[in-house]
Amino acid sequence: MPTDPLAWETRDRRVAYSCPGFDVVNESVRLPDGTETDFDYLSEPASVCILPFAPDGDVVCIEEWRQAVSRISRGLPVGGTEPDDDDLEAAARRELAEETGYEADRLDPLITVEPANGIADAVLHFFVARGCRPTAEQQLDHNESIRVSTTPFEDLLDAVRAGTIRDGRTVLAVSYYRLFGDE
Known part of the structure; x- marks a missing residue:
């Protein structure tokens, strides 16, 4: 009780x-x-969102078709955990590689949130990935169509400020990193 x-x-x-x-x-x-x-x-299973920085400081971003809103969404790599994931970092590394073809030298936890706990039991774990380099081809799921690019962090932050990036996971990752990520 x-x-x-x-x-x-x-x-x-x-x-x-x-x-x-x-x-x-x-x-x-x-x-x-x-x-x-x-x-x-x-x-749904727990998910991971990765804010991936290339060695030059640019952020590895994705553009992906989002059927629910009928448009291309610009944002960050995100994916669900799977039963065979050893830990959350392993899931983050897998999702980064699958969606972008990039691998990170280092991953650090950023924050964990319940993004919509009034309507979902979803838990989202954010990571900052550093030293990300393209090492392989994307390995997309059957229902993913993703384009990869890099952009300076300040340009990504400006897009969040302007409202041109509307993906909530990306907005939260960029905002939280800007507020607390370098501490």
């Missing part, structure tokens, strides 16, 4: 819909006032 008076009691849980990458979960819950109701949310 929950101990905090704000906590909801989960009475039952079922997966209402499942597809590659995520589930939609339906829970029967009892609210603190005793009301019984349903709550639906998106459930």
Whole structure:
């Protein structure tokens, strides 16, 4: 039984819909006032987002078609963890290599967030990758179409400020790095 008076009691849980990458979960819950109701949310494995710096200080960026918003989205490499990942750094290294063809000399954790915890159980782990060099071809998933480029960090920051980069993961990574990343 929950101990905090704000906590909801989960009475039952079922997966209402499942597809590659995520589930939609339906829970029967009892609210603190005793009301019984349903709550639906998106459930997915933890993800990693990489802010990759090349040796010259430019950021390795991607442009990717995003069907949900019907446009090309400019941003950073992001991907889900997989059961065979040894740790989060291994997942970040894999996603960087698969999406960009680049490998990093060093990865450092930046921050971990729950980007939409009102509607999803998603956890996103951010890393800063340094010394990124192109070492191989991209190894894209069947549903990915990605173009890779590099850009100065300040230009990326300006695009976030101007609102031309709208991907929330990229906005958060660039903003957090700008505020706290060099400490």
